[in-house]
Amino acid sequence: DVKVTQSSRYLVKRTGEKVFLECVQDMDHENMFWYRQDPGLGLRLIYFSYDVKMKEKGDIPEGYSVSREKKERFSLILESTSTNQTSMYLCASRFSSAEAFFGQGTRLTVV
Amino acid sequence: GQQLNQSPQSMFIQEGEDVSMNCTSSSIFNTWLWYKQDPGEGPVLLIALYKAGELTSNGRLTAQFGITRKDSFLNISASIPSDVGIYFCAGHPHRTSGSRLTFGEGTQLTVNP
Numbered sequence A: 001d002v003k004v005t006q007s008s009r010y011l012v013k014r015t016g017e018k019v020f021l022e023c024v025q026d027m028d029h030e031n032m033f034w035y036r037q038d039p040g041l042g043l044r045l046i047y048f049s050y051d052v053k054m055k056e057k058g059d060i061p062e063g064y065s066v067s068r069e070k071k072e073r074f075s076l077i078l079e080s081t082s083t084n085q086t087s088m089y090l091c092a093s094r095f096s097s098a099e100a101f102f103g104q105g106t107r108l109t110v111v
Numbered sequence B: 001g002q003q004l005n006q007s008p009q010s011m012f013i014q015e016g017e018d019v020s021m022n023c024t025s026s027s028i029f030n031t032w033l034w035y036k037q038d039p040g041e042g043p044v045l046l047i048a049l050y051k052a053g054e055l056t057s058n059g060r061l062t063a064q065f066g067i068t069r070k071d072s073f074l075n076i077s078a079s080i081p082s083d084v085g086i087y088f089c090a091g092h093p094h095r096t097s098g099s100r101l102t103f104g105e106g107t108q109l110t111v112n113p
Helices: none
Strands: A004-006 A011-012 A019-025 A031-036 A042-049 A065-070 A072-076 A087-094 A107-108 B005-007 B010-014 B019-024 B030-038 B046-048 B057-058 B061-065 B072-075 B083-095 B106-113
Touching: A004 A087, A011 B005, A011 B072, A011 B083, A019 A031, A019 A087, A019 A107, A042 A065, A042 A072, A072 A087, A107 B046, B030 B061, B030 B072, B046 B057, B046 B061, B046 B072, B072 B083
Parallel strands: A011 A107, B010 B106
Antiparallel strands: A004 A019, A019 A072, A031 A042, A031 A087, A065 A072, A087 A107, B005 B019, B019 B072, B030 B046, B030 B083, B057 B061, B061 B072, B083 B106
16 A cells, blocks of 8 residues: 655644654655645645655745655755644655545644 | 636535535546545545546446546445545646646535434
8 A cells, every 4th residue: 555654643833933744655656745725725735846856836835845855755844834834734645647645634733 | 726626515415315526627637536535634545537438436436537538527326424524636637747736626525324
């Protein structure tokens, strides 16, 4: 079975703190993605990566950065959290032209 | 980014009823995917479709890749309480470079026992 694992299920952070969300996949997928999910807004793409050290901005990259130093790992970085970044964060991976597999999600609350 | 039009937005049904939902796009898609998301969890892939006209089943679920390549349908037969959740369609637009998928906004399904 494909496995996409996110490092945390729940996080509570104070405004201004730095946050790392880590995602690891075990299927040698070249493409990895970070989404955020908010009620009524669906899944919105933050950043994606199609190879090691490569990254592309998605639809809502402001306030986020990413890192992909190894093929299996894709990290989402929130340099200075704000309350409007409270959300469900979802990582996914896929081969090109194939189905995507999601992690279990990280519920981030910024207070 | 481009969005798929997914309908209905929500459904309230009785256990045992059949369910139908669909996604449409103004452009052609090469791939259609259907996911289910339980509360507090990540989406789980239900069915993947790769050919126009393809009809694929997974237990009580059946999905079809529309002939025009601009739509897809998901049917759930004889619903049960554990079918509750959000169902998403997703696809890869034709002649779109890169690997990103386009998602529908989801159908929230509630099943009353």
